[in-house]
Amino acid sequence: MERKQPQFGKVRLTEVAQLAGVSPITASRFFRNPNALSVSKRERVESAARELGYVPNLAARALASQRSEVIGVLIPSLTNNVFADMLRGVYDASEGGRYSVQLANTRYSNLQEERLLRIFHGQKPAGLIVTGINQTPESRQVMRSMNCPIVQVMEIGPDPIDMIVGFSHSDAAFAAVSHLIERGYKRIGFLGARMDPRGQRRFDGYRDAMKAASLFNQRFVITTLSPSTVPLGGVLLSDLVTRAPDIDAVFCINDDIALGALFECQRRQIAVPEQLAIVGFNDLEFMASAVPSLTSVRTNRYEMGRKAIEMLTAAMDGNPPQDRVADLGFEIVVRESSARRRT
Amino acid sequence: MERKQPQFGKVRLTEVAQLAGVSPITASRFFRNPNALSVSKRERVESAARELGYVPNLAARALASQRSEVIGVLIPSLTNNVFADMLRGVYDASEGGRYSVQLANTRYSNLQEERLLRIFHGQKPAGLIVTGINQTPESRQVMRSMNCPIVQVMEIGPDPIDMIVGFSHSDAAFAAVSHLIERGYKRIGFLGARMDPRGQRRFDGYRDAMKAASLFNQRFVITTLSPSTVPLGGVLLSDLVTRAPDIDAVFCINDDIALGALFECQRRQIAVPEQLAIVGFNDLEFMASAVPSLTSVRTNRYEMGRKAIEMLTAAMDGNPPQDRVADLGFEIVVRESSARRRT
DNA sequence: CAACGGGCTGATAGCGCTGTCAATAATTGT
């Protein structure tokens, strides 16, 4: 009935405590709240731990304390730079802290998201970051029952589950399209791919701005559910100029599409911005380098990740932020591709 | 001395077993090896679990079984598309399996890598994926003591720790530069950023190819330790043409640099490929769209991720692959930017 | 008909750590 012997050389808290001449529970405290120990014991435990190369067993800790020190992060895609940037903020901000990040990929599927949430639920994470505001009622149910702080990221909206960090995609798109309208462009196309919830809201912003100026025309709208890529931007632009040769500007749902559109213009010898203005969304680094440089909407993706972790850790440490909603805003970065129309 | 009551509604294996009318251990077996149960009990446990919405407590499982079902993945950067692609393969291949992926970011630091490995060590992962072959001796020590299958990814080299999936960066660079030489280019520059170990080896391939053709000249080499970005590609190209105006081609350490270089050429009215050929590395999607389309080296990053997980799970299930080295190769994708030189 | 083997199930005893409370030592106030 004996279990196999503990592996030779395996170091448990007990060993550390023994070497330090204290009880295991005291050693345990050293790792969680060193200030609770007297200086002498603290030093003894510290050197014992170092000498033995002790590494805590997280599974045991999680089981005994009934909570893990894991922050779960749900994003829809790994390919998309936008989420990678946000993630970078998440990892940077959690660096060195006691919480570790556990990433999961929903692939833009609500069902997948629900499934992953249930798994996280079983892990009793210390906190949770989820993308967007379109969780199913079931997902929201699971999240509420998780009993940990939660931050929704990438966009803001009504009725946050707990906390939320982002900006209004429809406002941003509205502003970008208004910029084109102000510059004198009238027949402004919309190139959309993927059309996830945030893409939809960018379309809403486009449509509202166009309608407000009585310029909206369904003929100018090209969308697809395919994932957005640079080559796809070229395809969409081709479709648009074929269908509406009189187009004088395009608002692209993101920068990849915008870059593809620019390349297609170069290929077709369409002068940008003289014949066609191009505006993208997200302001990826290449937008400033392109020739002509491309106007875009700067969004603070890295900051969203950082801020989400900050709010989360604050809440986990017992002082939830005053503002449960953080609007990180956006900025229209005007470049050559939307220079004033010469009319 | 009583602990707080189990949360209302919390479902443990015991509850499932009770409802199913079996012992806890039988219920436990259902989740790990359903075939060991009789059909009747299997069905009873299954329906009980579903009815109660049971989710296993992974911490308890890991503690009791002395191993977690976690695959640790160490990558140097989240920003770099190359790793994101590999990761996508990892996540796709582990989807639906019993292992979950735990990601950690070394930020190109060997010390950071060592620290993260120690943390993983404490978690007793079922498997490990690490980037590259340049681990410190200490890191290798820790890995060996982890007693789990390990795959190194992104490049191949001598003396793998356990298994390895990748390709030879120096061979790939050698082939790319040889391609330029064959096409008649002679004064071929090298634009390098970040210069991580794989970047170094690409430089080695460039240097060897140039030397083999007696064309090597230190004047043609521009490198920086800064992270590579599209704008940086423009800066490096500017430096190069300033220092060596007679240059007739550039081999770029990656596609971002290549794209930046192309834009800089457009800005400076340098005709590509007539005056200057450009070759990149990785074949990101935009390379085919650019005008002119850009020659690059296709690497199978997604496949590397998939393959790594396949090898790992095979090894974890007790049948390690015959070949512990998987060379996924590369392919020179010739496009307009390296068209034959008209001489 | 006893002995045997295989398939299935259950009892027991932890895995390594921490929550809880009690006990003890050190410090302070009056």
Place this chain on the structure above:
DNA sequence: ACAATTATTGACAGCGCTATCAGCCCGTTG
């Protein structure tokens, strides 16, 4: 000087699950 605090420390009992071995039932074998 003595009680009242406060700071440290320790004993105990699990957290929820699984490794291990024992036992049962049944059909087979010699």
